[in-house]
Amino acid sequence: MELNTHDLLEFESVKNLISNSPLPEWVETSIANVPFVVVRRAKVSEGLVPVGVRGPKRNERFAAFLPVEQIVRRITPEQLAQERKWNDNSKEIFNYLGRVSKLMNTYSLNWGPVGSVGFELASGKETTTKSSDIDIVIRFSKGFTTSIAKEIEAELKKIQVRVDVQMEAMKGTFSLSEYAISEGQPVLFRTVDGPLLKRISIHDLR
Incomplete structure (x- = not known):
């Protein structure tokens, strides 16, 4: 498995x-x-x-x-995105997640909700609160440029709740926000060996 x-x-x-x-x-x-x-x-x-x-x-x-x-x-987070169970939940945060989903699908991204939102969708138990953020993960793939990252960032800022996006790469994860403004400079990766500053390359693709 x-x-x-x-x-x-x-x-x-x-x-x-x-x-x-x-x-x-x-x-x-x-x-x-x-x-x-x-x-x-x-x-x-x-x-x-x-x-x-x-x-x-x-x-x-x-x-x-x-x-x-x-x-x-x-x-998996991807399963949760495909199942779209947030359509059956009247809580406001899940209405916002529907907007996030439309944005992700516009760019044909492999993504899914994580954190308290993902946990509640998977378990059926209430874990989100009025102060909860929306946490999502995107699998870093070919063609996901900093320009696209900037476009997504701009759209997410229009949503009335904070959306935190982590990019999952081959050997770690990095922030969408940091990647969007990196312009080829190193970004902070979280890896199994701890934090690491590195430039994004083709070897990081999922």
């Missing part, structure tokens, strides 16, 4: 999680209510997936590992 950062994984029990430190009480409660974790960016051990647990509070995040054989279901 190919797994990528931001994928959401459903599993059966908090007992399936592996951690070098004791699990906080909120982790057990959170998993009991919503048995989903998100694949995080970290070095992979044989047969183990690095995952993050979300709690109801913004400061409640816990890093752990999940054995591959314990995965019941995998949901």
